[in-house]
Amino acid sequence: MSSSVISRAAGRRDHRPAVPPPARRARRGPALPVRLLKGLVLLVCCAVVVVPFLAVVSTSLADEHQIDAAGGYVLWPTHPTLAAYRAILSGGVVTHALLVSVGITVVGTALSLTCTAMLAYGLSRPGSFAHRPLLLMVLFTLLFTPGIIPNYLVVKELHLLNSYWSLILPVLVNGFNVIVMRAFFMDLPADVLDSARVDGAGEVSVLLRMVLPLSKAILAVIGLFYAVGYWNSFFTAMLYLNDTDKWPLQLVLRTYVVDSTPLSTSALNVAGDVAPPQQSLQMAILVLSLVPILLVYPFLQRHFAKGILVGAVKG
């Protein structure tokens, strides 16, 4: 990295030493047309990602006139209005689904993170009783995925069908996350933890007072991964929940946006008011379902930059 910075800085200057150091020659930038082409390719890649989000957010904020004039979509709302959001958040189907999704995500993430951290800590001391078989047991789950049918049968036999627990318990502990967190715990300075133990601290207080505070970064990343998983889960809800009243936001999104079932005024709870255009309503539901991800994304992003995950994957 530093050598590329040096070579770039040096490349701009006119006076060069007679014999350029090899590092500079090796990493010197390519010719201008190549650089322009690269820039263009990356710009197109980014636009392909950004434009859909922009169009969706803008349309959800646009008023009826602009949507009609544009024929359905706007890329920039001229008179932004929150009418669509007010309509879907006034206590109808969408509001309910949003609360369900938030509830599942919060409860699920808290439970998953707790169980994962406890298991990872329990497995972080090589030589402890049954350490190896238990670790192998977790590792083997990475190799196979039980099919849809056997999963369904287990949930059914445990009488979890149609219960919110069916969305949480089957995905409570992810083997990969356990392995990543265990690797992180094992990298913590062992002598510090040992000295605490010598001073009479029990395992639980070592975990709570020392290990967890030292592991905030990995807890944040794994927690966010669990949260994104719970928030995004769609098929498990479709498979296990029969009551449409219990549907989380992703299923409501499917019904009203992917299958474009029109949102009736009864589903919106805006009787009397003039409902905003369907187009903005649909886009507003879509935005609601992606906003939480956009909110946590910068935090996740910060940790990718630190390379925590890649380091853990490597080891």
Place this chain on the structure above:
Amino acid sequence: MTVESSRTVWSRMRRDWLLLLLGAPGIAAVLVFSYLPLAGNVIAFKDYQPYLGVIGSPWVGLQNFQILVDGDPAFRTALINTLIISLIQVVFVFPAPILLALLLNSLLSERVKRVVQSVLYLPHFMSWVIVVALFEQMLGNSGLLNTWLQGNGFGTIHLIGDPGLFKVLITSQVIWKDTGWGTILFLAALSRIDLTLYEAAAVDGASRLRQLWHVTLPGIRSVIFLLLVLKLGDVLTVGFEQIILQQQAVGTQASDVLDTYVYTNGVINGEWGVAAAVGLVKGVVGVALVLAANKVAHLFGERGVYSS
């Protein structure tokens, strides 16, 4: 001797009971929801009746597996679609992150690189429902693209809902969603390549293209192999959620894959035994493929997923 060892077991258990207790909820979850379903596969050998339960249903031997041999047309369609989609994805989806990573790695500006990465990682965190919804809003018959085309006097293009284009559509969705995220391991491998290798190559007069071939690609070879091995294990698993969401518009002939076949036959149509049999064979073949691919990787002198 046995007394001695049992005493050590006992004393080790007494020493580590708290660690075991901490791990217990997680272990229980893994046992119940990862290992117990394996036992649930017994219904592949039974005529499963929901009211009789898994244990009470009668045994039928290999009858449920008959479909694999007979070549039931619906099953055959699902199998062929799965293989075609997998092949398309190995050819088009697999190299995409490698190319993007090489491109990003060749950028000299760290800032530009970080911004582009942040943008391109984002779609990975969107659910399939969101991705499918976005594609419909952009490319659907009344989506952004077609409204623009119509507004400017061109005809509409039916990109979504055309059975002939379905495989192209789902492939482009996968590329859109996961190419950026897929670069993460390749970029990590690229950053570990020793820069002096490039210097040496440049001194020897290697052009940038030759440096790419002789230094860069060998540097990420083991990651490519690792991911290829994992991909092979997934050859029979293609975009279940993605396809279930879009199947209605194009029909099963174009879109049915093994997983959707299992779901529709089992959960929807109640052919539990047959669906479980197909799922079981699919799972076993998947594990066998990973092991075989790993073996091949070893023959090529690569580490693969695990070393023996």
